[in-house]
Amino acid sequence: MNCEELLRQLAAYREGALPEGICAEIERHIGDCSPCAEVDQDLRDLARLCRESKLPGLPVETRRRIEALLGRRHEPPSSD
Ligand SMILES: [Zn+2]
Numbered sequence: 001m002n003c004e005e006l007l008r009q010l011a012a013y014r015e016g017a018l019p020e021g022i023c024a025e026i027e028r029h030i031g032d033c034s035p036c037a038e039v040d041q042d043l044r045d046l047a048r049l050c051r052e053s054k055l056p057g058l059p060v061e062t063r064r065r066i067e068a069l070l071g072r073r074h075e076p077p078s079s080d
C-alpha cells in the first residue's frame with residue numbers, strides 16, 4: 001500500500017469500516033511512514049475534538065467539512 005492509498009482509506013479505517021487484512025496493512029504502513037502517522041494522529045485528534053464538542057463557535061459548514069473528511073454522516077447539531 002502506498003501513501004495515497006493509505007490516505008484514501010484512513011477515515012474508513014478509523015471508523016472501523018475496513019476488513020482486518022487492510023487494517024493490518026494500514027497499521028504496518030503507519031508504523032513505517034512518519035508523514036502518514038502524523039496525518040493519522042491529526043485525524044484522531046480531530047475526531048476526538050468533534051466527539052467532545054471542543055470546537056466552540058466553529059461554523060456549521062466547517063464542522064460539516066471536518067465530519068465529511070472523517071467519513072462521518074452529518075448529524076444535525078442538537079443545541080445550535
Ligand atoms: Zn505513507
